[in-house]
Amino acid sequence: MAKKSIRIRAKVKKGVTEVKTLISHPMETGLRKNKKTGKKIPAHFIQEVTCEHNGKKVLGADWGVAISKNPYLSFKFSGGNKGDTIKISWADNKGKSDSAEAKVR
Amino acid sequence: MTSTSIKRRTFLKGSLASSVLGVAIGAGVLTPRMVLAAWPKSAFDAKNVNDTLNALYSTTNTSKSSDIKIKAPDIAENGAVVPITVTTGIKDVESISVLVEKNPQPLTALFTMGSNTEGFVSTRVKMGKTSKLIVNIKAGGKVHTASKEVKVTIGGCGG
Numbered sequence: 001m002a003k004k005s006i007r008i009r010a011k012v013k014k015g016v017t018e019v020k021t022l023i024s025h026p027m028e029t030g031l032r033k034n035k036k037t038g039k040k041i042p043a044h045f046i047q048e049v050t051c052e053h054n055g056k057k058v059l060g061a062d063w064g065v066a067i068s069k070n071p072y073l074s075f076k077f078s079g080g081n082k083g084d085t086i087k088i089s090w091a092d093n094k095g096k097s098d099s100a101e102a103k104v105r
Numbered sequence: 106m107t108s109t110s111i112k113r114r115t116f117l118k119g120s121l122a123s124s125v126l127g128v129a130i131g132a133g134v135l136t137p138r139m140v141l142a143a144w145p146k147s148a149f150d151a152k153n154v155n156d157t158l159n160a161l162y163s164t165t166n167t168s169k170s171s172d173i174k175i176k177a178p179d180i181a182e183n184g185a186v187v188p189i190t191v192t193t194g195i196k197d198v199e200s201i202s203v204l205v206e207k208n209p210q211p212l213t214a215l216f217t218m219g220s221n222t223e224g225f226v227s228t229r230v231k232m233g234k235t236s237k238l239i240v241n242i243k244a245g246g247k248v249h250t251a252s253k254e255v256k257v258t259i260g261g262c263g264g
Binding site: 016029031047048056057058059060061062063064065066067068069071072073074075076077078079 | 143144145149185186187188190205208209210212213214215216217218219221222223225226227228229230231232
């Protein structure tokens with residue numbers, strides 16, 4: 001994807017790293033209807049999100065359709081240092097995926 | 106062996122070439138859902154809380170815990186964006202699941218925690234109408250649960 005779909009902020013404080021991330025994604029539920037045609041808009045949502053710290057998985061998330069549009073996700077883990085790499089990747093039900101990396105500040 | 110599993114076999118053989126993957130999806134042999142084998146489809150398809158619990162933990166026997174804190178608004182003006190934060194003091198958390206009781210499919214999110222991940226998760230969910238938020242935490246083979254009622258004044262599913 002040409003446009004970056006993931007924004008990551010990671011900050012370490014007292015040995016605990018807090019990661020905040022925003023993903024831009026429509027997150028269609030498959031229940032909504034197009035008002036003009038009356039046809040259902042097909043479901044299109046992120047199913048899996050993986051968060052890695054220096055290549056080690058710290059959080060896996062399986063999502064359903066009820067996660068809000070442009071999902072926000074935040075989590076904490078211990079043992080992170082400044083300059084470490086945080087990698088977030090997602091995959092949706094249409095087979096699309098994206099990933100991004102950021103340094104812990 | 107059913108015909109679908111034969112197709113799956115063929116698919117596994119060819120899965121090294123990403124083009125094959127694309128063709129397989131294009132031909133409708135595989136829906137993208139099947140590609141993500143780890144995604145617990147049955148749990149996400151479940152229509153009520155008990156079915157979801159059964160699919161996730163193969164039990165509906167959960168114990169109430171005061172050590173799970175759910176931070177969510179008492180009244181959500183917009184059901185499409187309800188910020189929730191789950192914090193827990195429970196040790197060795199394996200997974201956290203978030204359910205919205207009255208949504209068509211209650212299971213909203215399932216978080217799998219790493220060994221050094223803190224008991225903290227924050228995200229935003231959609232709620233169709235006023236409902237209970239249920240958080241289940243699996244730790245040490247037990248399922249701990251807590252819930253919080255959120256009133257929704259505008260639904261999240263109508264757009």
